[in-house]
Amino acid sequence: MKIIVFANHLAVLPALGHFQKNDWLQAVISTDKLQGHNVQIKDYCSRASISFYQVSRKQLHEDLVLTLNNLQPDLAIMFVFSYRIPEKIFNIPKQGFYNVHFSLLPAYKGPDPVFWQIKNGETMGGISIHKVNEDFDEGEIVMQQQIPFIPGENWGICNNRYAMAVQNMLIQFTQELYSGNNLPELQAQQNSTYYKRPEKQDLTINWEQMSAGEIENLINAANPCYGGAITYLNHQPISILEVTPATLSSTADYKPGMIVHSQPDSGIFVACKQNEYLRINVVQTTDGILSGFKLAALGVQAGQSFETVNIPEPNLT
Template identity: 30%
Template sequence: MRVVFMGTPDFAVPSLVSVAQSGHDLVGVVTRPDRPRGRGQQMQPTDVKAAVVSLGLDVPVLQPESLRDENFYAQLQALEPDLLVVVAFLILPRSVLAIPKLGSVNVHPSLLPKYRGAAPIQWAIMNGETETGVTIFRLSPRVDAGDILIQQKVAIGDDETAGELYERLKVMGAELLIRAIDGMADGSVIAVPQTDAGVSRAPKLEKEDGEIDWSKGAGDIHNLIRGTNPFPGAFTLWRNKLLKVHRAKVDTGMGEAGIVIGADGKRGLVVGTGEGVLALDEVQPAGKKRMSGADFVRGYRIEVGERFG
């Protein structure tokens, strides 16, 4: 099977490696253009393009500014793909979807139809889900709504962050992807249409989505902190400055929402919420490095009764 791979960030790299090492014929890779990054703003390739180079893959790499560009369309057609494999990439226009003989498949880190959208890992944790998974499905003009080929569940750890779950799901996705492609090739995988029952959305997160509302319960805030770690990051105001909160846990006790009820060098920093209390295990004051809650208490002389938010 002639496969063209489409992807950009590091989430797509394990899937690229799996396709390259499979028995299928990887005939091309499509990724975003090089962009200036870092302090020096030097041009840097995408993670997928860097992987093509490091793996020594002898395939053309297409980097269109637009998927509707006529030259890109002609180049993609010339590769004569049987299948497009799309992982963490752009929404494909109908004209591109029509090119491959066997259609296009996508790796999505949720149990579709739940959490359709750009941030399914984050929203699953933020909403307190105890399980999620990976879905390999056929692309259709409707976003994340195509027929399901393979789906596998995975438990979410009580304290697992979005970044940690991301690392697990990108590997799982690569493994399921090859099973799906092999199944398409030999006819052993049967596509199952998605239903509209149980559909939920996972829109892209913005920085403001990480702001802690101390009037909510300790469990909800804990989920917010986990779900926004590492991006966009949970934060609150403290002494009129931004304080990032990287890790926390639900603790025992009661207290007024946003008010420090415990501050010592051993137990650390404990803050009241709308329901229960939260121990802030790892924080980061503006312009400073990350530190434990205990170190924060000692270094900044946090006192019981101080207000956050």
């Protein structure tokens, strides 16, 4: 079996290793947007002498069509790929072109389903393998696996867990095709929903409107892929990467976002709606990644407040 993998995320590496071990992996294709830790895909292919292509949107519609017609793959599998696959490509593989998606489709269609599921406080997620057609995440679902979210896990931990689970799914999936078995079309068990890629407003903490649990979910969803959830302190942006729920004996009615305790030996505690509190564990500022203890030691004091929106700089011209 000759397999082409389209991937832009390093979570694909376990699956690449399996395909390579079975001598099935014909080539790996990434986009020209490959960057950061995901460059490990290119490095892996270089070390393993696997054909690797990086394509622009234009090349996807032109040069790559010729390349795939020459390779004549049996199967193509897509795993986080930011360009829409044209029909003249997804019809080339003899046994089909399939996409791996980290949700129980048709729920949470879109480019970052893990972010939105964690942010929305879902307790059950999963992985879907579906056929690729002209629309994003719309093709027939042929395999699914439910996977519960671990309370308190962040985006990175969840993606790593899913990457390992996907390897086992793909082993089963490819073995079924290799054996000549037909894959059944599964009936949808979820309502259809679509979520766009998160923008700045989606990543910003609204202390007045969000509960402590919702704030924690947002922070976990944004760590590490978006550098944490955004807030402001002394009119300066600060990203919060980790918090834990906290209990304080005070009966005072603090304004949401107010720092109610700040000591170098115990850290920083902030008030939320409905007399709930969060302990600030890890933040990122222009000074670097800091613990709440360090932030307190640097002079952040009780009585200061995290702000929901940035206050515009004064016009000095």
